[in-house]
Amino acid sequence: xxxxxxxxxxxxSSCDETACAILKNGREVLSNVxxxxxETHKKFGGVVPEVAxxxxxxxxxxxxxxxxxxxxxGFEDISHIAVTYGPGLVGALLVGLSYAKALAFxxxxxxxxxxxxxxxxxxxxxxxxxxxxPFITLIVSGGHTHLVEVKDYGDYEIIGKTKDDxxxxxxxxxxxxxxxxxxxxxxxxxxAKNGNPNAIDFPRACLNDPGYDFSFSGLKSSVLNYLNSMxxxxxxxxxxxxxxxxxxxxxxxxxxxxxxxALDKKYSTVALSGGVAANSALRxxxxxxCKDNNLELRYPPLVxxxxxxxxxxxxxxxRYINGRRDGMELNAIPNLKINQY
Ligand code: KG4
Ligand code: ZN
Numbered sequence: 001x002x003x004x005x006x007x008x009x010x011x012x013s014s015c016d017e018t019a020c021a022i023l024k025n026g027r028e029v030l031s032n033v034x035x036x037x038x039e040t041h042k043k044f045g046g047v048v049p050e051v052a053x054x055x056x057x058x059x060x061x062x063x064x065x066x067x068x069x070x071x072x073x074g075f076e077d078i079s080h081i082a083v084t085y086g087p088g089l090v091g092a093l094l095v096g097l098s099y100a101k102a103l104a105f106x107x108x109x110x111x112x113x114x115x116x117x118x119x120x121x122x123x124x125x126x127x128x129x130x131x132x133x134p135f136i137t138l139i140v141s142g143g144h145t146h147l148v149e150v151k152d153y154g155d156y157e158i159i160g161k162t163k164d165d166x167x168x169x170x171x172x173x174x175x176x177x178x179x180x181x182x183x184x185x186x187x188x189x190x191x192a193k194n195g196n197p198n199a200i201d202f203p204r205a206c207l208n209d210p211g212y213d214f215s216f217s218g219l220k221s222s223v224l225n226y227l228n229s230m231x232x233x234x235x236x237x238x239x240x241x242x243x244x245x246x247x248x249x250x251x252x253x254x255x256x257x258x259x260x261x262a263l264d265k266k267y268s269t270v271a272l273s274g275g276v277a278a279n280s281a282l283r284x285x286x287x288x289x290c291k292d293n294n295l296e297l298r299y300p301p302l303v304x305x306x307x308x309x310x311x312x313x314x315x316x317x318x319r320y321i322n323g324r325r326d327g328m329e330l331n332a333i334p335n336l337k338i339n340q341y
Pocket of ligand 2: 116120141274
């Protein structure tokens with residue numbers, strides 16, 4: 001390590017992952033520790049906020065120590081703390097934020113608040129060392145579906161978003177309706193591999209509307225209606241076909257709208273991020289469609305798609321070198337917007 005290296009300790013606790021990462025100069029990950037609570041929440045079919053907060057309290061100390069150990073550094077080597085302060089579950093956010101404040105105060109080093117969605121898009125900077133703004137990015141997760149123009153580091157314009165359910169939420173809800181398990185995205189992805197994506201003609205909302213907004217609640221209702229009507233008629237449901245056809249509808253809308261926006265706005269690079277960017281059909285479709293339209297495609301490896309602290313550290317590093325500093329009054333903002341400071 002050189003004396004002028006910037007070492008970031010990042011903390012993420014916005015939902016059901018307690019995570020800490022150490023980064024060198026923003027893009028080099030020295031450690032990335034994620035303690036997931038999926039097993040705890042599985043039996044409830046979704047995240048229980050109060051339980052999530054308590055689990056964060058139990059885990060955070062261990063996760064931070066593990067991140068330092070794996071990076072082979074001590075608290076004295078850290079230049080600044082980066083922490084998610086929104087959007088997310090307020091109780092969950094407050095655990096990471098309070099811990100980060102206490103660390104920054106004790107170590108007398110700067111505290112930098114990070115927007116979780118900005119974290120997701122920043123995961124691409126870690127994986128693709130030469131990636132820099134401008135580019136257009138689709139951020140698809142359990143809580144968000146955003147199409148964003150990245151004009152510069154920290155300079156974003158949201159040009160499209162979901163009017164109702166997030167795309168990941170739709171995956172989770174239809175999986176729940178078929179009792180497939182939680183979280184639904186990876187399960188639907190796996191089952192869809194053995195299904196026919198054209199078996200059922202589910203709606204593609206907003207596909208031909210002007211603008212770049214999305215809507216997934218109609219699609220979700222249409223899947224639920226299909227399942228109910230099949231049950232009423234005593235007909236067999238081929239779950240693999242339902243998964244493949246549903247996924248095909250989601251992927252069609254996300255890919256076509258994103259590419260249209262990229263071409264309209266004359267971007268040459270498209271980046272994907274968030275939990276749903278782990279979806280194999282989505283990645284495949286984007287590979288094809290970007291190739292056909294001469295666009296560069298970037299997406300993070302699976303571990304950086306779903307919630308992690310490395311992405312928060314990367315976003316925090318750019319905020320830090322651009323002068324952002326937060327005080328002990330920094331509060332959790334559950335509905336923080338990506339272009340809100
Ligand atoms: O980014 P993330 O970990 O958390 C949020 O910030 O929301 O995203 C979690 C979401 C869940 O809805 C999960 O079902 C979905 O990402 N997901 C997937 C896949 N892996 C995770 N959705 C579709 N296909 C996948 N392979
Ligand atoms: Zn997330």
